[in-house]
Amino acid sequence: MAEVWVLGGTGRTGRGVAAALAGSGVEPVLVGRDEERLRVVAGAAGWRTLALDGVEAMAAAVRAEAPSVVLNTVGPFTRSGPPLVDACLATGSHYVDIANDLAAVPAVLARQAEAERAGCTLVTGAGFGVAATESVVSRLCDGTRRAVLVRTTMLPSLASDGGPVGDALAGTLVEGLPGVPGGGRFAGRRVRDGRLAPASIGGEVRELVTPDGDRVRAGLMPLGELVAAQRASGAASVDCASSEAPSGRARTALRLGAGLLTVAPLRRLAARRLATVRLPVRPAPRAHSWGHAAVTWDDGTTSEGWLRLPDAQVATTAFAAEVCRRLASGGGRPGAFTPVALFGTELATSVGGAYVDADGSTP
Ligand SMILES: NC(=O)c1ccc[n+]([C@@H]2O[C@H](COP(=O)([O-])OP(=O)(O)OC[C@H]3O[C@@H](n4cnc5c(N)ncnc54)[C@H](OP(=O)(O)O)[C@@H]3O)[C@@H](O)[C@H]2O)c1
Incomplete structure (x- = not known):
């Protein structure tokens, strides 16, 4: 076998x-x-x-x-x-x-x-990350029209059992941006003119109402979904947002802390510390997780779609x-x-x- x-x-x-x-x-x-x-x-x-x-x-x-x-x-x-x-x-x-x-x-x-x-x-x-939004973009972009602008949004709904963050997730959060072209280290990205360009992490917040009727706010997040959405749509401009993007004080702290993370030993220390932090026990915030995409076509019209999934x-x-x-x-x-x-x-x-x-x- x-x-x-x-x-x-x-x-x-x-x-x-x-x-x-x-x-x-x-x-x-x-x-x-x-x-x-x-x-x-x-x-x-x-x-x-x-x-x-x-x-x-x-x-x-x-x-x-x-x-x-x-x-x-x-x-x-x-x-x-x-x-x-x-x-x-x-x-x-x-x-x-x-x-x-x-x-x-x-x-x-x-x-x-x-x-x-x-x-x-x-x-x-x-x-969930990549596949949820890539599915929706691919379904909308079936080759019959030319996409010029895509905005994807992932809305994971996730219960937490209260365990530690762990080495894998902590390392991914801290190491996910250094070396990415198109902007500064530990800064956000979007696609403009077909290339990665700077964007503000947690910026350009928009509210979406899911098909279940939940109102969810989501800001820009530099994720692998950005690359998947561009490849699936061929659009010159792509934005990628998440309901998990930092907002308010967390966003300010990230902006202030980003400079420190460029120093490798501090980055390793931050990842080790973060790995041991215990997540609070919490039920899933919504009945479903969602992938969402809005595609603007070359005639100026826009199409939207959703993918409903269980716990992320x-x-x-x-x-x-x-x-x-x-x-x-x-x-x-x-x-x-x-x-x-x-x-x-x-x-x-x-x-x-x-x-x-x-x-x-x-x-
Ligand atoms: N794309 C998505 O939607 C998505 C969704 C969920 C998770 N993720 C990512 O997937 C990763 C795993 O998530 P998870 O929730 O399954 O994490 P997890 O529960 O912490 O499990 C991570 C596993 O990796 C092992 N590990 C950690 N560091 C290692 C190392 N240096 N060498 C060998 N093994 C090591 C751990 O083994 P030990 O038992 O030895 O510690 C554990 O078995 C994270 O990076 C997370 O960000 C992505």
């Missing part, structure tokens, strides 16, 4: 993906840093586990055993992605990650030619598992892709999502 190696197998996403893959004709293998934690997660399911000391050791194991698919849930992806992609290209294993930062997503897409030569598939952004973590697990399952069963093609660019807009409905048109109808 085809093996999917789930790197970060003890984490929130890794555990969920392994459970979703089990029984789908694919064998999950849990890969992590700690043997005991892996054994607890594998539990009665009896999944194979591999305890390896960090990403380099995981990449060496991929080279040695050439699994069918490698799922990388170990953020920050700017650090874990390159050695794991190298290992997959060397062995022909397919690579999947759940990145959604503006540094990591383009880095994987840039390896298109290498992936074609190696005959393997690289998929970046196989989570549940959606991330479902997207990642489905992409891995399809690749393990030979459903991919060589190259480097975002998930909807590879599998089309039907990917979202296959994981339980529902498209909702601007008039509230569900096609």
